Amino acid sequence: MSEHNHEHNVSSPEITFGHPPAEGTGRIWKIFWLLSAVTVAELILGFGIAKHWYPSAAWILFIKGVICILSFAKAYYIVSVFMHLGDEIRNFIMTIVVPLCLFIWFIIAFLWDGDSWKKLRNKYGGEPAKTEQVAPAHHQGAKD
Amino acid sequence: MSTAAMQKETKWWSGGRSPFNASYGKVMMWYFLMSDAFTFGAFLISYGTIRFSQNFWTDPNKVFNSFPGLHGMDLPLAFVSLMTFILIASSVTMVLAVHEGHKMNKKGVEKYMILTIIGGFAFLACQAWEWTHLLTGDHVALLGNGTLDVVPTTVTMNPWGADVNPDAVAAALQGTPHDQLVNIASTVGHGGEAHHDMSALSNTELIDAITKGNIHVTHTGPIAFGGYFFGITGFHGFHVFSGVVINVVMWIKTRLGHFDERGHYEMIEKAGLYWHFVDLVWVFVFLCFYLI
Numbered sequence A: 001m002s003e004h005n006h007e008h009n010v011s012s013p014e015i016t017f018g019h020p021p022a023e024g025t026g027r028i029w030k031i032f033w034l035l036s037a038v039t040v041a042e043l044i045l046g047f048g049i050a051k052h053w054y055p056s057a058a059w060i061l062f063i064k065g066v067i068c069i070l071s072f073a074k075a076y077y078i079v080s081v082f083m084h085l086g087d088e089i090r091n092f093i094m095t096i097v098v099p100l101c102l103f104i105w106f107i108i109a110f111l112w113d114g115d116s117w118k119k120l121r122n123k124y125g126g127e128p129a130k131t132e133q134v135a136p137a138h139h140q141g142a143k144d
Numbered sequence B: 001m002s003t004a005a006m007q008k009e010t011k012w013w014s015g016g017r018s019p020f021n022a023s024y025g026k027v028m029m030w031y032f033l034m035s036d037a038f039t040f041g042a043f044l045i046s047y048g049t050i051r052f053s054q055n056f057w058t059d060p061n062k063v064f065n066s067f068p069g070l071h072g073m074d075l076p077l078a079f080v081s082l083m084t085f086i087l088i089a090s091s092v093t094m095v096l097a098v099h100e101g102h103k104m105n106k107k108g109v110e111k112y113m114i115l116t117i118i119g120g121f122a123f124l125a126c127q128a129w130e131w132t133h134l135l136t137g138d139h140v141a142l143l144g145n146g147t148l149d150v151v152p153t154t155v156t157m158n159p160w161g162a163d164v165n166p167d168a169v170a171a172a173l174q175g176t177p178h179d180q181l182v183n184i185a186s187t188v189g190h191g192g193e194a195h196h197d198m199s200a201l202s203n204t205e206l207i208d209a210i211t212k213g214n215i216h217v218t219h220t221g222p223i224a225f226g227g228y229f230f231g232i233t234g235f236h237g238f239h240v241f242s243g244v245v246i247n248v249v250m251w252i253k254t255r256l257g258h259f260d261e262r263g264h265y266e267m268i269e270k271a272g273l274y275w276h277f278v279d280l281v282w283v284f285v286f287l288c289f290y291l292i
Helices: A002-007 A026-050 A057-082 A090-100 A102-124 B002-009 B024-052 B078-102 B106-135 B166-174 B178-188 B195-200 B203-212 B224-255 B258-262 B266-291
Strands: B139-142 B148-151
Touching: A026 A057, A026 B078, A026 B266, A057 B078, A057 B266, A090 A102, A090 B024, A102 B024, B024 B224, B024 B266, B078 B106, B078 B266, B106 B224, B106 B258, B106 B266, B139 B166, B139 B178, B148 B166, B148 B178, B166 B203, B178 B195, B178 B203, B224 B258, B224 B266
Parallel strands: none
Antiparallel strands: B139 B148
16 A cells, blocks of 8 residues: 555555645636636626626626626635545535535525615614614613 | 543543544635635625615726727727636635545645646736726716816715716816816827927817817716725735745745645645635626626
């Protein structure tokens, strides 16, 4: 086993088998061009919002959704290829990715919460509830 | 033999053998980054909550439309594109440094670490410019007291609200005190007249000059905008800065031959994980603050 470790420059005795020897840099550059292309696509779509290219609010919302999906694609390639998470064994990937699924609830719940605040404020005028203003001023001296 | 004895004494895994066939340090770096992802996620989602709770939100294309050296031009997304490409490029040089490390090529690691460090400094310089530009900004806003003034974007002030129509601007100018009129006239003036000359003018003359200057006036916007922008980009910038420090340390250790002595360049990989994470976070900061 130690001979096998030596072959692939394994960094620690904890590791029982080394990663395959690094291939060329072709994949890195491919991902670089992919990330650049996606970023340019995002910028063009975003520039369209700034320059009022889209006919309606629904269109703008749709474009923003597309930009979000493109950003998630970028995140996937950075994590999978640049950070080499895709090369790790599956159990390890799962210990990272499964907890991150909490974000699905996190995003939906809190944006919903914000939207609910807006609706309530618009409906009730943003005035604080009067009942909470009742101060026990008369009882201030009671303890003395 | 000793390892087997120790494993009987405790139920805690403490290295020595990897359940994931990865070193302890790398596994822990991943878990740190996962927790950091939640920290950034919480900040960005909190920003989203506040933004969704407002009827009006500041349009990023009006705030971030400047480029160093190109004064007065409307260039939405231009400068932040530059920042994004700097970070992507430095991510690539980092990954190439890791690649050279696998091949035990000391010179290659040194070269790509230097390029990554330069990229990091370039990004920080861009951010410094952008912050300075906003904090010393000269945008004219209609304040809550009905007067106009030149105000910057800070954590307590956001001049980027809805547009004010020309009639309301004319009415507000009448009620604006002399010193504020001087401020406004100085920003719309074409640089020919110095500040002290402006203060000698009467209110009517100042209002005339301002009206001829065709100023763009907005209401003040949601105050939370500045706090979130400076808070989140500042926290990200702090990560970039600490990443640059880590990369400098790694470059020095490479030069001193520490990793050759050790027989592997795994520290470069761990520093690389952190650096790529910084790039990853920027993807979402870029998305939330500039694009949508």
